[in-house]
Amino acid sequence: MHMRLTGFASGMDINQMVSDLMEAERQPMTKMQQDQQELILKMGEYREVNRAFMKFRDDTFDSVMRSSNMVSKQVSSSNEGLVSGTAASGTANGTYTISKVEQLATAAYNFSAGDGENGSFVSEGELDPNESLFAQNSKLFVDVPNSEFKTGLTTFDENGDKVSVTFTFDQDGSLNDILEEINNSELGVQAFFDPHSQRVSMSRTDTGIHNPGEGDEMLFQAYVEGEDGELEVVEEDHFNLFTSVLGFSEGNEEGAENAKFTLNGLETERQTNDFNINGLNISLKNQFDAPVTLSVSNNTDDIFDTVMGFVDDYNELIELVDGKVSQEYYRDYAPLTEEQMRDMSEREIELWEERAHSGLVRNDRMLTGALDRMRQDFYGHVETGAENQAFSLITEIGITTTSNYQDRGRLEVDETALRAAIEEDAESVFQMFAADGDEFEERGIARRLRDTLSGQIEMLSERAGRSEMASNQQFTIGREIDQAAERISNFERRMEQVEQRYWRQFTAMEQAMAQANSQAETLFSQLGGMGQM
Structure with a gap:
């Protein structure tokens, strides 16, 4: 490190002189820092637009491109207390009449019936259901063996096939x-112990008749595993926990009934009170013998709201992008550096930055091009190839772009015309947005927009990157920001060298002046001595 002399010989303020000189030398640095900051701000503008593009593109899947939203059906019942219904999107419009419900579907149930009080299987006292059964044999009419034993239960599935489990x-x-194992098994049985009556109840979790032999739904024959691992029925006197100890018998079963009703003149039945016919889900709630009608129609309100939501989201997207490409650009208001901010008030900084951040992507070709292409996506026919296609132009369902070209394609909706189109042919309205095909004309408007936005998203990502990118070198502006940072770093190194040169020059001057002063003092001293001789 060089020794610095700061004006002892010359009497000048060398620190201030070097500082003033360096301030002049550093003037280009301010411009470089402002240029770098403007790149960062412009990157933020692009990314904000790109996030909006991605959100709109992705949201179309859950709006006008989802069949359940756009071909939504509603079902009205003439008596909701007796019959209600819901309809899938593909259900045909029409009226279904249930003229009579003779009986509702019910689930089979059975209960223990022993020789104790009220039919309990407990002979004396009260059974503790959480204690070992064997340890409570004194309370039972039939003892539980003091060894491992197996017992089985059989039910039937919806196809009438046996479901047998050995416990x-x-x-x-x-x-x-024991009851917990039954409840957790594949039998479809719910069992519980009632401490008041000291009895056990079992019931099927599914309503209706499943036993094809029209016998009981829960069979308590004893089962054991044969040599081949298959279940085998054994003799009736073989020990069976359910019948021997708990007092179940097949003769006690009650309740299994199918729902019997008349639909559009046809007498029919189902295992459950909730069933589906041609996409119409019908729920029977009570017996009756006076006709109840279910009417299936387009859910105009829900479809209308979906389309209007899409239009609103689209217009918001257009307004965001148009707002950015139309902003005034203030050339004389470059982004502030930290040093500049130190000399300004908060209000001055706020007003300055408002203009410094304005118009950074004004008339940007990528963004204006995206707006133009999205506007074009709404023009032209949508040809689905369907013979009964009711609509092929967006204008035919009441949606138009505004006549003012400066609006960049904002949409207007004739709500009366849109509702009429939905009521006439909701499927055609859906296809207007969601139709798929290889050619532009075969693709619905929402699909065209998705294609356009996907291309724009990729272009913007190449230009301004995405937040998840690990390096600035992966996109154009990132590389420009790094290059600007490198220029600033190189300039700072040069400034250090310049400052060191100034200090060397002033130090040399101070040293020379100090030496001259020293020589002058010596000369004066010698001349003074000669005058005294």
Whole structure:
């Protein structure tokens, strides 16, 4: 490090002189920093637009391109207390009449019936369902074995096929352990112990008749595993927990009934009270013998709201982008550096930055091009190839772009015409947005927009990057920002060298002046001595 002399010989303020000189030297630095900051701000503008593009593109999947939204059906019942319904999007419009419900579907149930009080299987006292059954044999009419034993239960699935499960218990098992295994099995049975009556109840979780032999829905024959691992029915006197101890018998089963009703003149039945016919989900709630009608129609309100939501989102997107490409650009208001901010008030900074951030992407070709292409996506026919296609132009369903070209394609909606189109042919309205095909004309408007936006998103990402990108070198503005940073860094190094040169020059001057002063003092001293001789 060089020694710095700061005006001892010359009497000048060298620090201030070097500072003033360096301030002049650093003037280009301010411009470089402002240029770099403007690149960062412009990157933010592009990314904000790109996020809006991505959101709109992705949201179309859940709006006008979703069939359940655009071909939505509603079902009205003449008596909701007796019959209600819902309809899938593909359900044909029409009226269904249920003239009579003879009986509702019910689930089979069974209950223990022992020799105790009120039919309990407990002989004395109260059974603790959480304690070992074997340990409570003194309270039971039939003892539980002091060894591992198997017992089985059979039900039937909706196709009438047997579902058989073998349970293995031992002397440590409690009643609640047993019932929990039943409830968690594939049998479709709900079982519980009632402490008041000291009895057990079992019921099918599904309503209706499933046993093709029209017998009981829950069979309590004893089952064991044969040598081949298959279940085998054994003799009736074989120990079976359900019949031997708990007192179940097939003769006690009640309740399994199919729903019987008359639909559009046809007498029919179902295993459940909730069933589907041609996409119409019907729920029977009570018996009756006076006709109830279910009317299926287009859910005009929901479809209308979906289309209007799409239009509103589109217009918001257009307004965002148009606002940015139309903003005034103030050339004389470059972004402020930290040093400049130190000399300004908060209000001055706010007003300056408002203009410095304005118009950074004014008339940007990528963004104006995107607006033009999106506007064009609404023009032209949509040809789905369907023979009964009711609409092929967006204007035919009441949606038009504004006549003012400066609006950049904002949409206007004739709500009366849109509702009429939905009521006439909701499927054609849906295809107007969602139709798919290889050619532009075969693709619905929402699909065209998605294609356009996907291309623009990629272009903007190449220009301004995305937040998840790891390096600035992956996109154009990022590379420009890095280059600007490198120029600033190189300039700062040069400024250090310039400052060191100034200090060397002033130090040399100070040293020379100090030496001259020293020589003058010596000379004066010698001349003074000669005068005294």
